[in-house]
Amino acid sequence: DAGVTQSPTHLIKTRGQQVTLRCSPKSGHDTVSWYQQALGQGPQFIFQYYEEEERQRGNFPDRFSGHQYPNYSSELNVNALLLGDSALYLCASSLGRDAYGYTFGSGTRLTVV
Amino acid sequence: LAKTTQPISMDSYEGQEVNITCSHNNIATNDYITWYQQFPSQGPRFIIQGYKTKVTNEVASLFIPADRKSSTLSLPRVSLSDTAVYYCLVGAFDGDSWGKLQFGAGTQVVVTP
Numbered sequence: 641d642a643g644v645t646q647s648p649t650h651l652i653k654t655r656g657q658q659v660t661l662r663c664s665p666k667s668g669h670d671t672v673s674w675y676q677q678a679l680g681q682g683p684q685f686i687f688q689y690y691e692e693e694e695r696q697r698g699n700f701p702d703r704f705s706g707h708q709y710p711n712y713s714s715e716l717n718v719n720a721l722l723l724g725d726s727a728l729y730l731c732a733s734s735l736g737r738d739a740y741g742y743t744f745g746s747g748t749r750l751t752v753v
Numbered sequence: 754l755a756k757t758t759q760p761i762s763m764d765s766y767e768g769q770e771v772n773i774t775c776s777h778n779n780i781a782t783n784d785y786i787t788w789y790q791q792f793p794s795q796g797p798r799f800i801i802q803g804y805k806t807k808v809t810n811e812v813a814s815l816f817i818p819a820d821r822k823s824s825t826l827s828l829p830r831v832s833l834s835d836t837a838v839y840y841c842l843v844g845a846f847d848g849d850s851w852g853k854l855q856f857g858a859g860t861q862v863v864v865t866p
Contacts, residue, residue, distance in 0.1 A: 644796070673853065682840060682856030683797065696853055730796045732854075741787055742854065744796025 644745035646731050652751045653721050659750060661716040665733030666743045672714040673742065674706060675730040683730055689714055690736060718750075726752045757841045762861040771828040773860050775841030778822050783845040786817060786824045791838045791859070800839075801826070828862075836864045 645664040653659050665672050671690045675683035685698035689708035708714045712733075718725055728749050732742040758776040765771045777786070785804050789797035801808055803815040803824070814827040828835055838859040 675854075675856075680858075682859050683854070684856070685853035688853060698853060728794070732796070741789075741799035741802060744798065746795050749794070 644731055644733050644743050646729075646745035646748050648748060649746070650749045650751075652753060655721055655723060655752055657721050658717065658719045659721060661718075661729050661731075661748045661750070663714045663716070663731030663733075663745060665712050665714070665731075669733035669735050669743065670712050671734045671736050672708055672712065673732045673734070674714070674716045675732065675744075676700070677728040677730060677747070679727075686716070721752045723752050726750060757843055757855075757857050759839075759841050759857065759860045761858065762863070764863050764865065765831055767832055767864055767866055768830050771831050771835070771862060771864075773826045773828075773839055773841070773862070774823055775826070776823045777841070777843045780821050780843050781845065784843045785845065786815065786821075787842045787844070787854075788813070788815065788826045789840045789842065789856075791840065797840060797856075831862075831864045833864050833866065835862065837862060 643666050647662045673688040674686040676686055677683040686700050686704055687694050687697040692708045703719045705717045728747040730744050730747045732744045734742045785802055787802040788800045790800050791797040801810055801813050801815045803817050805817050808815045816825045838861050840856050840859040842854050
């Protein structure tokens, strides 16, 4: 049973560019959340998708957007990249009513130069 | 959302028991307490979750006093592979999902031979 799969694992972008990160949730999960983790800090919630809609959002600017597809996979898009966007981006999936927490992927390491 | 406070770091030797206490003075009636473990360059991994008293699984035990203003994660007989960051989270199931997870800085546990 595959867990959460994220791609790519590493990415280097130039300031001002746009980036798309991808996530395939664990089999059977229908909810996908995205987190940003800066070096030495805990993950920070970006947003959560369920039934192809964004239903919760953290304190992130509109440059951060997402999408969820009918097969529950998801994308995180970041426009106009800033140096401060350099971080580990984590995708977490869950089954809406599952009381046993989220399953995280290993993340995408984004470096903005 | 209830804020959590936990030690920044803890050191231990192999074979010892490690207890990490988390304070959550403003925990709400319907909040659960969840602990995650994170290794470098990996996503957090769910360890244990509880509401009150004591919960035990094959990995750890979680002790929650009656007032629920704190909780203690107990890792029995740690090994070198238990070296990781441990996060204490407090949050509620809203009837549809667990919503966003609020991570703090976590506790860095270092196990030495």
